[in-house]
Amino acid sequence: MPEIFLLSKNEPPLVPYKFPIIGHTYNFLHDAENLLKECKEKYGDPFSLYIFGNVVTFAGADIIPEVLKNSDVFDFYTGLNKIFPIHVVFKQFMKNYSSTYTARMVQEQISNKLNIYTSRLQKELLLGIEKFFGNCKEPKIFKNIHYTMSLIISKPVANVILGEEDILDFYISESETHVVDDKYLDNLFGELYNIVFASVSTTSRFFTLAIFDYAGRPELWNELYEEQLKIHNESNGGNLSIEDVNKMVKLDCFVKESLRHSADIAIIPHTVMSDSFTFSNGITVPKDRDIYLYMKDSAFSNKFFGETSNEFQPKRHMTSFSNGKIVHSPATKVDKSFMMFGGGKRACPGRFFAINEIKMCLHKLILRYNIRTESGKIVPPKIKTSTYVPSDSGLIFENRN
Numbered sequence: 408m409p410e411i412f413l414l415s416k417n418e419p420p421l422v423p424y425k426f427p428i429i430g431h432t433y434n435f436l437h438d439a440e441n442l443l444k445e446c447k448e449k450y451g452d453p454f455s456l457y458i459f460g461n462v463v464t465f466a467g468a469d470i471i472p473e474v475l476k477n478s479d480v481f482d483f484y485t486g487l488n489k490i491f492p493i494h495v496v497f498k499q500f501m502k503n504y505s506s507t508y509t510a511r512m513v514q515e516q517i518s519n520k521l522n523i524y525t526s527r528l529q530k531e532l533l534l535g536i537e538k539f540f541g542n543c544k545e546p547k548i549f550k551n552i553h554y555t556m557s558l559i560i561s562k563p564v565a566n567v568i569l570g571e572e573d574i575l576d577f578y579i580s581e582s583e584t585h586v587v588d589d590k591y592l593d594n595l596f597g598e599l600y601n602i603v604f605a606s607v608s609t610t611s612r613f614f615t616l617a618i619f620d621y622a623g624r625p626e627l628w629n630e631l632y633e634e635q636l637k638i639h640n641e642s643n644g645g646n647l648s649i650e651d652v653n654k655m656v657k658l659d660c661f662v663k664e665s666l667r668h669s670a671d672i673a674i675i676p677h678t679v680m681s682d683s684f685t686f687s688n689g690i691t692v693p694k695d696r697d698i699y700l701y702m703k704d705s706a707f708s709n710k711f712f713g714e715t716s717n718e719f720q721p722k723r724h725m726t727s728f729s730n731g732k733i734v735h736s737p738a739t740k741v742d743k744s745f746m747m748f749g750g751g752k753r754a755c756p757g758r759f760f761a762i763n764e765i766k767m768c769l770h771k772l773i774l775r776y777n778i779r780t781e782s783g784k785i786v787p788p789k790i791k792t793s794t795y796v797p798s799d800s801g802l803i804f805e806n807r808n
């Protein structure tokens with residue numbers, strides 16, 4: 408049996424450490440990937456580490472679903488605010504901020520209305536592609552792809568929020584006040600800023616990681632191009648409808664596989680709000696404990712993805728039947744094996760919009776350009792503590808014809 412510290416009866420084992428105060432902080436900051444892997448192997452799921460002056464618990468593949476399912480007990484916002492105190496910014500504007508209201512608004516007014524937005528999104532994406540990549544008759548190397556993608560991705564979001572038939576109208580119509588004063592405008596600004604904040608950084612990061620995944624894997628190019636060409640030819644002069652986007656099954660599986668491979672090592676602490684919580688394996692966590700989700704453990708679990716879990720195989724998300732029918736598990740579907748968008752009642756309500764935007768933009772890029780890495784090899788992302796960010800290396804764009 409490995410040496411362990413037990414904090415109190417039935418608590419997750421606290422992994423031993425050498426230096427008081429520092430605990431596991433140094434190892435976590437410099438090599439979270441191996442630290443968490445070794446701890447999980449030795450101490451099981453969940454286990455606790457002493458980092459940043461606190462005992463924090465790491466939930467792996469078996470425990471994450473229980474955390475996400477019990478969103479009344481495990482609060483994402485309390486945890487998030489501890490590591491990234493964005494509430495300090497929003498508090499100035501929104502006195503009565505309600506996360507459930509924002510989530511409902513995103514679901515009802517954005518994700519459920521994709522058919523209204525598709526054409527506008529597409530127009531903005533095409534303008535962005537033209538502006539930032541343009542004519543690549545000769546191969547062009549683009550550095551700083553992540554920044555460029557943030558600019559391309561943010562314009563359609565701004566359009567949806569501030570354009571015609573928009574979110575701004577919705578807020579104004581829902582408001583109970585008849586007086587447009589500073590308080591009202593501050594609140595409106597806070598709500599809109601909050602959505603832009605939730606949507607742009609996440610979508611642009613995972614979208615850029617997907618472009619790197621595409622550029623480094625030539626074996627996927629033909630099949631993805633053929634699917635995009637077919638859908639383009641069948642569409643109304645290249646003007647995609649939501650039905651056209653839904654037909655992009657191979658692209659959807661590619662995006663899902665890329666998201667799986669981009670799963671952060673550990674992220675999103677959820678804080679225990681009740682007096683304590685006992686998981687189905689009998690392990691108990693106390694009130695105020697931060698539970699980090701060890702996402703990589705789940706995304707690469709052999710239990711869900713078999714022996715090939717480490718391989719990049721978009722087709723794993725498709726099932727072919729003997730009658731020729733193919734069914735795929737969409738990138739927006741959250742379940743035990745795919746929790747990139749969280750899960751349970753508080754699963755990301757913007758995922759339909761995000762996947763739609765990523766697919767449309769990739770569709771346009773694949774049709775127009777050959778995209779490859781400078782080295783011709785797979786370029787892995789960079790590790791930032793326990794998350795992944797796109798590499799700084801360049802990508803080569805060249806017109807297809």
Ligand code: HEM
Pocket residue numbers: 475483506507509510513517602605606607609610613675746747748749750751752753754755756757758760761
């Ligand atoms: C690839 C892009 C995105 C990823 C990976 C992502 C991921 C997540 C995750 C992991 C959560 C926490 C879920 C939980 O605690 O169970 C979340 C929550 C949320 N996301 Fe996203 N998200 C993305 C894009 C977006 C977009 C485009 C929007 C808005 C248009 C959005 C709006 C929100 C909101 C409002 C919440 C809070 C939900 C609640 O409190 O119930 N997200 N997202």
